[in-house]
Amino acid sequence: xxxxxxxxxxxxxxNATLANAVLNIDITEGVEGAMPIAVVPFRWVGSQKxxxxxxxxxxxxxxxxxxxxxxxxxxxxxxxxxxPEQVDFKTWRIAGIDHLVIGxxxxxxxxxxxxxxxxxxxxxxxxxLGYSFPADRQSLRYVAHRxxxxxxxxxxxxxxxxxxxxxxxxxxRSANKKIEYKLQVADTDGFNPQTLLTSKEPIMSPVWSPxxxxxxxxxxxxxxxxxxxxxxxxxxxxxxxxxxxxxxxxAWSPDSNRLAMTLSKDGNPDIYVLHIRNKALSRVTNHWSIxxxxxxxxxxxxxxFTSSRSGKPQLYQVDLSAGxxxxxxxxxxxxxxxxxxxxxxxxxxxxxxxxxxxxxxxxYPETRLMQVLTDGPQDESPEFAPNGSMILxxxxxxxxxxLAAVSIDGGHKQRLVLSDGEVREPSWAPVRKK
Amino acid sequence: MKxxxxxxxxxxxxxxCAEQAIKDDGLMDAGASGDQYGATVGSVDAAGVGSGTMxxxxxxxxxxxxxxxxxxxxxxxxxxxxxxxxxxxxxxxxVELVKHHGKYMALNTASRIRLEGHTDERGSREYNVAxxxxxxxxxxxxxxxxxxxxxxxxxxxxxEEKPADFGHDEQxxxxxxxxxxxxx
Numbered sequence: 001x002x003x004x005x006x007x008x009x010x011x012x013x014x015n016a017t018l019a020n021a022v023l024n025i026d027i028t029e030g031v032e033g034a035m036p037i038a039v040v041p042f043r044w045v046g047s048q049k050x051x052x053x054x055x056x057x058x059x060x061x062x063x064x065x066x067x068x069x070x071x072x073x074x075x076x077x078x079x080x081x082x083x084p085e086q087v088d089f090k091t092w093r094i095a096g097i098d099h100l101v102i103g104x105x106x107x108x109x110x111x112x113x114x115x116x117x118x119x120x121x122x123x124x125x126x127x128x129l130g131y132s133f134p135a136d137r138q139s140l141r142y143v144a145h146r147x148x149x150x151x152x153x154x155x156x157x158x159x160x161x162x163x164x165x166x167x168x169x170x171x172x173r174s175a176n177k178k179i180e181y182k183l184q185v186a187d188t189d190g191f192n193p194q195t196l197l198t199s200k201e202p203i204m205s206p207v208w209s210p211x212x213x214x215x216x217x218x219x220x221x222x223x224x225x226x227x228x229x230x231x232x233x234x235x236x237x238x239x240x241x242x243x244x245x246x247x248x249x250x251a252w253s254p255d256s257n258r259l260a261m262t263l264s265k266d267g268n269p270d271i272y273v274l275h276i277r278n279k280a281l282s283r284v285t286n287h288w289s290i291x292x293x294x295x296x297x298x299x300x301x302x303x304x305f306t307s308s309r310s311g312k313p314q315l316y317q318v319d320l321s322a323g324x325x326x327x328x329x330x331x332x333x334x335x336x337x338x339x340x341x342x343x344x345x346x347x348x349x350x351x352x353x354x355x356x357x358x359x360x361x362x363x364y365p366e367t368r369l370m371q372v373l374t375d376g377p378q379d380e381s382p383e384f385a386p387n388g389s390m391i392l393x394x395x396x397x398x399x400x401x402x403l404a405a406v407s408i409d410g411g412h413k414q415r416l417v418l419s420d421g422e423v424r425e426p427s428w429a430p431v432r433k434k
Numbered sequence: 435m436k437x438x439x440x441x442x443x444x445x446x447x448x449x450x451c452a453e454q455a456i457k458d459d460g461l462m463d464a465g466a467s468g469d470q471y472g473a474t475v476g477s478v479d480a481a482g483v484g485s486g487t488m489x490x491x492x493x494x495x496x497x498x499x500x501x502x503x504x505x506x507x508x509x510x511x512x513x514x515x516x517x518x519x520x521x522x523x524x525x526x527x528x529v530e531l532v533k534h535h536g537k538y539m540a541l542n543t544a545s546r547i548r549l550e551g552h553t554d555e556r557g558s559r560e561y562n563v564a565x566x567x568x569x570x571x572x573x574x575x576x577x578x579x580x581x582x583x584x585x586x587x588x589x590x591x592x593x594e595e596k597p598a599d600f601g602h603d604e605q606x607x608x609x610x611x612x613x614x615x616x617x618x
Binding site for chain 1: 556563567590592595
């Protein structure tokens with residue numbers, strides 16, 4: 001397939017009191033070998049198609065964004081079946097389409113909706129998958145994302161990536177150079193941005209809890225760095241770390257009970273683990289160098305972190321059992337920091353610095369192989385997608401901070417652009433909160 | 435890095451021995467040259483105002499009365515210390531400045547400062563918070579060495595989060611690698 005450039009503009013917000021800046025998705029490079037698929041516009045029964053909940057358009061956009069599919073555009077569709085009887089596999093085969101998705105959205109008497117879809121294998125001329133979902137007005141977009149996840153899993157084996165949320169920090173500068181910082185969460189396609197926190201002081205390092213119900217982050221709102229845990233649904237938050245000096249780089253343990261963090265209260269930035277409920281604090285590193293940016297291995301028994309103990313920042317791994325010595329993990333170049341561990345623990349994405357250029361790289365501890373995935377020059381904050389297939393990160397384009405994503409093999413890149421302000425420090429929620 | 439800090443402190447000790455006496459009224463009686471660090475210490479005239487010390491090519495008066503920190507002609511009006519890339523060592527050309535602030539704080543015991551550490555945008559954010567903290571800690575150590583007390587100093591590290599210059603080039607980076615002294 002030829003490389004394609006697809007620009008998908010986001011519709012505006014639903015509610016004037018929500019954040020007024022919306023993410024646009026701009027796919028900058030396609031991928032050779034993407035599966036040709038056609039998502040035929042769904043039939044709407046009992047109601048007009050809702051422009052802000054166009055289910056088939058959402059599915060098309062998700063599948064394109066994954067980098068695994070090359071969806072046919074509507075204007076190129078010679079037929080638009082909405083029921084199985086209307087499907088003529090031969091015409092789709094001739095058009096070079098491997099898979100076909102059709103469906104319908106039906107308004108019920110009580111104002112709710114029923115959404116159904118069918119996925120067909122065109123070459124085998126048979127249905128592969130078909131589901132029906134109840135939805136209400138608010139959840140129609142999420143049903144569409146779930147359908148995208150079903151299709152993604154069925155055709156690629158990958159776990160879900162669309163029916164979840166991302167969090168990020170934005171900053172915007174007013175004319176008198178005053179900065180306003182916001183912590184926002186949005187759907188993975190940038191829709192529905194909601195502001196959790198607005199502040200005149202910096203916000204840093206948002207991280208989702210494993211159950212996607214909470215976000216931990218660093219806020220300077222009271223004049224110094226402090227770590228909060230913020231419950232998304234209730235809006236309530238708890239300050240969990242306000243020690244002297246640095247309180248930073250929170251990271252949730254896989255069992256949700258602990259936060260790894262960076263504290264300098266004992267004289268020097270070191271890694272500590274806080275038990276969230278009883279507030280018991282244990283120290284993990286004790287070294288005069290900078291130790292920070294701890295992240296957990298999926299078994300919850302060791303941490304990967306950044307340390308300057310060999311002179312420049314490098315990644316180390318340490319077991320949480322007592323008396324364990326950190327072992328160095330990165331050996332190339334003279335700057336490796338800001339690790340993100342893949343969901344299966346087999347890959348570590350990180351920031352590789354060479355001179356003035358900072359790029360995202362991924363290394364495989366088992367083989368010690370490393371691959372550089374991005375071009376820089378100021379790429380940072382890598383974050384694995386929950387299905388391990390992509391890495392979300394912060395980048396700069398024309399001097400403006402944006403979010404971007406790259407596939408784990410480096411073959412597909414895309415950019416998510418906030419329509420105003422600067423965006424950074426993305427965190428990808430592991431599973432959609434139901 | 436630890437070694438370099440010790441050496442710097444040792445060199446400061448030596449220079450302190452060669453330095454001028456402090457008058458009872460708190461004004462510095464300069465006379466000798468303190469040229470080792472690229473700063474020249476001028477003479478103090480009868481009115482008690484120093485003819486100057488240099489910083490970044492500009493000449494400033496040296497005195498430690500309470501209002502000196504707000505006097506644009508006084509060295510103490512300069513409150514930003516700049517650093518080299520990935521370094522938290524106090525540069526030679528800023529050692530004198532920090533020492534003057536330390537002396538001021540020693541003589542004005544009610545003075546309190548916020549010491550804010552910053553980095554340029556390069557590299558990862560949380561690592562930069564730690565690096566910026568180190569810069570502020572290095573300044574604090576020198577202030578304490580000159581007689582300030584620990585409870586006069588509060589350190590906040592902002593990493594790269596609060597740049598002075600929003601550009602993405604060497605010029606901006608140079609201006610962002612800094613520690614700022616803010617008298618409260």
